[in-house]
Amino acid sequence: MSNKAERVLNSIKNNCSIEIYEDIALKVGELYEKPSIAKQGKYIKALLEELSNRCGIETAEKIMRPCGHQCLSDKTIKTVKALYEKSDSALEFLKLLNDNHIGGGNLHMKDNKIIGVYDMCYCGIPKATESMPTAYCECSAGWLEKLFSSAFEKEVTVKKIDTILKGADKCTFEISYL
Numbered sequence: 001m002s003n004k005a006e007r008v009l010n011s012i013k014n015n016c017s018i019e020i021y022e023d024i025a026l027k028v029g030e031l032y033e034k035p036s037i038a039k040q041g042k043y044i045k046a047l048l049e050e051l052s053n054r055c056g057i058e059t060a061e062k063i064m065r066p067c068g069h070q071c072l073s074d075k076t077i078k079t080v081k082a083l084y085e086k087s088d089s090a091l092e093f094l095k096l097l098n099d100n101h102i103g104g105g106n107l108h109m110k111d112n113k114i115i116g117v118y119d120m121c122y123c124g125i126p127k128a129t130e131s132m133p134t135a136y137c138e139c140s141a142g143w144l145e146k147l148f149s150s151a152f153e154k155e156v157t158v159k160k161i162d163t164i165l166k167g168a169d170k171c172t173f174e175i176s177y178l
Helices: 004-015 018-028 037-055 057-071 074-086 090-099 134-152
Strands: 107-110 113-118 157-162 171-176
Touching (some): 004 018, 004 037, 004 057, 018 037, 037 057, 037 134, 057 134, 074 090, 074 134, 090 107, 113 134
Antiparallel strands (some): 113 171
């Protein structure tokens, strides 16, 4: 997959019935080769709206999480693993991530959970798309999930607390790793 819109469509194909995938793909239509960020955003918005109308918001969120996994580069994973290896504690690891501005640069601990805060939306697609569905934010949750599960070499749980697309002034995620 070469762009985010194709990854979202592929995630629908992999996580929904073939009937739902084909119906949504038919309704939304094809995406031009090498689309701009704005065209990808418009396409993803249409996909998420169709999916939410047909299957519910939970399904649309489920579709976006694996897309976030794919947005995390192998280079970043390698860097994060190296930072984790050289840290002596979770707090030191978060400081190293913050110092390297990985994960938004605003990671901290609260009640034995990692809290990730983005003071801005780092993805250009929702910035270029008016009224992007909030299900899109599961992409960031998926990104954080892949980041921390790669570092810790075990499953983590990421919960979306609040997001800019929901009208908040920042995005907040809670990462459970114990």
